[in-house]
Amino acid sequence: MTATTRRTHTFRKTSVAGIAGAGATAIALTLVPHSAHAAEPAPTAVSAAAVTTTQVAKQAAHAEKAAHAAKAAQHTAAKKTPKGKHDDAVTAIVKSSKYSNNLDGWIRESLAIMKAKHIPGSYEGLHRNIMRESSGNPHAQNNWDINAQNGIPSKGLLQVIQPTFDTYHVKGTKNSLTDPVANIVAAANYAADRYGSMDNVNSAY
DSSP states (O other), rough: OTTOOOOOOOOOEEOOOEEEEETEEOEEEEEOOTSSSOOOOOOOOHHHHHHHHHHHHHHHHHHHHHHHHHHHHHHHHHHHHOOOOOHHHHHHHHHHHHOOSSSSHHHHHEEEEHHHHHOOOHHHHHHHHHHHHHTOOTTTTSSSHHHHHTTTTOTTTTTTTTHHHHOOBBTBBBTTTTTTHHHHHHHHHHHHHSSSSSGGGGGOO
């Protein structure tokens, strides 16, 4: 080929980019343009690591959402006392005459009902909170706190307000806020829902 017939050629060079994030291989193509043409921009390499990070973030968000949903479901279930054959067991306990009509008897009867209904709590936990809240007086009533000011005073052995009693009342016990056993069991049911057990309560609740 002579000098007069020699033609100018465009040469392309290929360079290999190193591993881009998390072991993903990205190849960048670089063009060396003919002087008569404008330079072409090199395509942007997509990082597989970025894709992986996004997927992990999405999975974490789904897991957190599922955890919140499970927790909410547990709280909702805790507010509802078991039904069916357990109601008959509660009725039998309430009708039993083996419990004395005093603080010790009320606590023991309440514990039997709580066991039938799978409500956690111990004699010590109930007794300790009763003595702090009412000194063992089933007719004790708080007439000065915010609940009293709102027209729903705390009453009974464990100082329960009417809305709380209505929500956590255990079927089979008397539907009376100041009934010693009904008051204890409803309060224990509420404490189980909010604190895990009445045993975990050591102050106003």
